[in-house]
Every structure is written in C-alpha cells, then in structure tokens.
Amino acid sequence: RKLFIKDMEDKISIIKRLNSQSKNLKNIHIEWHEKRESEIVKSLQISIKRILYFLREKKDRKILPLVYQALFYIKEFKEEDHKEIEQRILQSQIIHHQVALTFWGGIFLFLALSIAFIMLVQKNLILPILELKKMAGAIKEKNFTYSFQYQNQDEIGELKKSLEEMAGELKEFYQSLERKVQAQAQLLVRSEKLASLGTLVAGIAHEINNPLATISICAESLLKRGKEDKPFDKDREEYLSLILEETLRCKKITGDLLEFARYNEVQFEEVNLLALLEKALVFFEWMEKNEPKKVHLHSFLPKKIGPIQGEPNQLLQVFINLLKNAYDALEEGGNIYIKVQELSKTIQVKIWDDGAGIEKENLPRIWDPFFTTKKVGHGTGLGLPITHTLLEGHGAQIEIESEGKGKGTMVKIVFPKEHKDKEG
Structure with missing residues (x-):
C-alpha cells in the first residue's frame, strides 16, 4: 500500500510538473501532447480503480484524500492542456494568416515593382533604342532630317547626338x-x-x-x-x-x-492604234505590189482597244518604218507577224519576222544615225533613230531583240495609256 501511495504521489507530481512546463513549451506538437495526456489519464484511472478496490476491502479512509487530489489534478491538467491546445491552434491560425498575407503581399509588391521596372526600362531604354534604329534606317535612305525627342545625358543621348552629327556630315x-x-x-x-x-x-x-x-x-x-x-x-x-x-x-x-x-513640234490628240495599223497595212500592200516577194502577213489584232495620246502622223510613220524594215529583211520571202495586246496600264505592239536578223554585236548600234546593215542605196540608216526619237516623245518604250543572223527580229513597243498632251 505504501508503494501504491508513493506511486500515486509520483504520478501526481509528474502531472504538476507537466502542467507547469506545458505553459513554456509553445512549440510541442499537439498530436504528441494529446497522446501523452491520454497515457497519464489512463494510468490515473487504473490507480483510482485500485484505490477504490482497497477502500472496499480495507476501509482505509486515508487513501480518499489522495483520490480527490488525483482527480483534481486530472481535471486541472485537462482544462489547462485544452486551453493550451486552443491557444496554440489560435496562434497557429494567426501565424498562418500572417504568413499568407506576407506571401501574397510580397507577390503583389514583386509584380508591382516588376511592372514599374519594365515600364521604366521601356521608356528609358527600349523606346530610345527603337528610335535610334529608325534614325539609322532613315540615314540609310538618305533622310538626314529624321530625329526624336530624348533629353537624358546618358549613353543613348550621346549616341543620338553622334548620329545627328553624322547625318549632318553625310548630308553635306x-x-x-x-x-x-x-x-x-x-x-x-x-x-x-x-x-x-x-x-x-x-x-x-x-x-x-x-x-x-x-x-x-x-x-x-x-x-x-x-x-x-x-x-x-x-x-x-x-x-x-x-x-x-x-x-x-x-x-x-x-x-x-x-x-x-523637229519631232517635238507637234500637238498630241486622242489616237486609235488599230486605225493607224490598218493604214500602215495599206502601205504594206503597196510594197508588195512595187517589190513582189513571197511574204505572208499574220495579224493578231483585238476588235477594240482603248485610245492613247499621240500625234497620228508620227505614229503612222513609226509603224511604216518597222514594217518596211521587216519587209526588207525578207530577201527571199517569209513571214511578218503583228500582235496588239491591251494591259491594265499599257498597250503593247509587237512586230516580228523570220528574216535576216541582226548580229548581236550590232544590236547596240542600231539606234545610231546612219548605221545600217542594208545594201548600199537601200537605206539611209535614219529609220530606227527617227522611230526611237518619235516613240520617246510619246513616252513609249521600244525594244529590239534578235538571236543573231538568219534568226529573225522582234520589235516590241509599249505605249502608256495615260500621257499628257505635249506641245513643242
């Protein structure tokens, strides 16, 4: 019995010690604390049962105060411990909220600072660099007056100043x-x-x-x-x-x-190229009668084309000159082709033959006055220069192609649809 009482006193002493220490142990895990509490309570319950047993058997009233004391400490221990647990839970929740607020506040602050930093970099670095790039491109295109506003006295400002000085020097x-x-x-x-x-x-x-x-x-x-x-x-x-x-x-x-x-001493008017070509073909028929050859004319003319601005007599002379050159190139007969094609902004006239052709080394000289590959007495060498001059006055382009001697010649004329009236 003395041993039992001593054991009870030891257990009560442990409960007191635990109760006093629990107030200072703020970081003890709740799950471990509840487990420890459960073990002590269970041990006290066993002791109480034994005390009751001795009371029934031995009728010893001295044990009763010990029982009451044990029950009191058990109750006090549980109440204090529950308060401690609740307090720790509350503190844990407060800490959790504080950590959450700190975390999200930090993220928000980081984002705000990042946006501000990006805007600052864009304003003070990226945009000026893009403007410098535009300025360099403008200088490349010979636009020496391009500039932009930038007042900062830093490296970009110095580079801008250098580019402006370089632009001024390049302009001069x-x-x-x-x-x-x-x-x-x-x-x-x-x-x-x-x-x-x-x-x-x-x-x-x-x-x-x-x-x-x-x-x-x-x-x-x-x-x-x-x-x-x-x-x-x-x-x-x-x-x-x-x-x-x-x-x-x-x-x-x-x-x-x-x-x-005196090719430019004329006044332009509205001209129908198809009508002029029909007149030129009449001259071709006269050439056939005057100098008969086995020459076949193939024409590819549309039924209708838009008018151009020009001088009719000069353009008629152009077509007659080209048809005569093609006819003269067919010494033993052959074929002459005429094709007219209307495009969106131009009208193309092509005249080609399968006659004598032009040697490639002579092509650059065909526009020179008095240059001719015809026999003596068959041409003055002024036909093509006059043709070129007349077409140039009409804003038209003429090209002559030949693969060489005996491979024929093609003449291509491109007339603009819109051409201002021209007065000499």
Whole structure:
C-alpha cells in the first residue's frame, strides 16, 4: 500500500510538473501532447480503480484524500492542456494568416515593382533604342532630317547626338557629291552630244557625198562634151536621170534629218492604234505590189482597244518604218507577224519576222544615225533613230531583240495609256 501511495504521489507530481512546463513549451506538437495526456489519464484511472478496490476491502479512509487530489489534478491538467491546445491552434491560425498575407503581399509588391521596372526600362531604354534604329534606317535612305525627342545625358543621348552629327556630315557630303555628279554628267552629256554630232556629221557627209559625186561626174561629162562640140544626145537623158535621182536622194536625206530634229513640234490628240495599223497595212500592200516577194502577213489584232495620246502622223510613220524594215529583211520571202495586246496600264505592239536578223554585236548600234546593215542605196540608216526619237516623245518604250543572223527580229513597243498632251 505504501508503494501504491508513493506511486500515486509520483504520478501526481509528474502531472504538476507537466502542467507547469506545458505553459513554456509553445512549440510541442499537439498530436504528441494529446497522446501523452491520454497515457497519464489512463494510468490515473487504473490507480483510482485500485484505490477504490482497497477502500472496499480495507476501509482505509486515508487513501480518499489522495483520490480527490488525483482527480483534481486530472481535471486541472485537462482544462489547462485544452486551453493550451486552443491557444496554440489560435496562434497557429494567426501565424498562418500572417504568413499568407506576407506571401501574397510580397507577390503583389514583386509584380508591382516588376511592372514599374519594365515600364521604366521601356521608356528609358527600349523606346530610345527603337528610335535610334529608325534614325539609322532613315540615314540609310538618305533622310538626314529624321530625329526624336530624348533629353537624358546618358549613353543613348550621346549616341543620338553622334548620329545627328553624322547625318549632318553625310548630308553635306551627298550634296557636294550630287553637285559633282551633276557637273560631270553635264560634261558627259556635252561630250556625248559632241560625239553624236560628230557621228551625225560624218554620216551626213558620207550619205550626201555619194549622190553628190554621181551628180558631179554626170555634170562634168555633160560640160566636157559641150565644150568639145561632141554630140551627147545619146547619153544626155541617162545623165540627167542620174542627176535627178541623186538629187532626190539628197532631198530625202535632208528631209529625214529635219524629221529627226523637229519631232517635238507637234500637238498630241486622242489616237486609235488599230486605225493607224490598218493604214500602215495599206502601205504594206503597196510594197508588195512595187517589190513582189513571197511574204505572208499574220495579224493578231483585238476588235477594240482603248485610245492613247499621240500625234497620228508620227505614229503612222513609226509603224511604216518597222514594217518596211521587216519587209526588207525578207530577201527571199517569209513571214511578218503583228500582235496588239491591251494591259491594265499599257498597250503593247509587237512586230516580228523570220528574216535576216541582226548580229548581236550590232544590236547596240542600231539606234545610231546612219548605221545600217542594208545594201548600199537601200537605206539611209535614219529609220530606227527617227522611230526611237518619235516613240520617246510619246513616252513609249521600244525594244529590239534578235538571236543573231538568219534568226529573225522582234520589235516590241509599249505605249502608256495615260500621257499628257505635249506641245513643242
């Protein structure tokens, strides 16, 4: 019994100690604490049962105070412990809320700072860099006046200032270069004009010299026979015919030169190219009768096309010149083709043949005055230069293609649909 009482006192002492220590142990896990409490209570219940047993058997009233004391401490222990648990739970919830608030507050603050930082970087770094890129692109396109607002005295500001200085220097350089180029171009144009004039004069001298030589020989022969009192009735008609023929040849040369020089002394009007081509084909029929060849004409003409602005007589001369060149290229007969095609902004006229063709080394020279590949007496070499000049005055483009000798020639003319009236 003494041992039992001693054991009870030890257990009660443990409960007291646990009760006092529980107030200071704030970080003890709740699950462990409840387990420990359950074990102590269970042990006390067993002890109480034993006390009751002794009471029934031995009738010892001294044990009763111990029982009451044990029950009191058990009750006090549980109440204090429950309060401690509730307090810890409350503290845990408060800490949880504080941690949650701190966490989400930190995230919100981080996002706000990130957005502010991005906006700051965009304003002070990205946008100025993009503007610098635009400025560099503008300088590349020779726009030296492009700039943007940036007042900060940092690296970007220094770079902007450097680009502006470089743009100013480049502007002065390009202006100086353009002046030099214009001066050189004027000298080159003058040189080319002089060279062209020299070529033209040489061509005129060559073309006129031949008929003048014939005229001179015939005239001298007639004069000589007249001085010698020799009869010249037999040769007079032949000599006079030669003189007239060569005189007309000189007249044609001078006429072509005048046409070549005064191409712009005209007034434009509305012109139907199909009607002009029909007139040119009448001239083609006349050529066939005057100089018969086995030449077949193939025309691919639409029923209707829109009008263009031009001078009808000049354009008719262009088509006649091109048809005559094609006809002359078919010495042994062949085919000539004409095709007209209307596009959205232009009208294309193609004239090609399967005749003699043009050697590739001669293609760059076909626009030179008096250059010709025809036999002597069959052309002055002014047909294509006049054609080119007339078409240039109409804002049209002309191209001539040939794969070589014996492979035919194609002429392509592109007329603009809209062309301002032109007055000389």
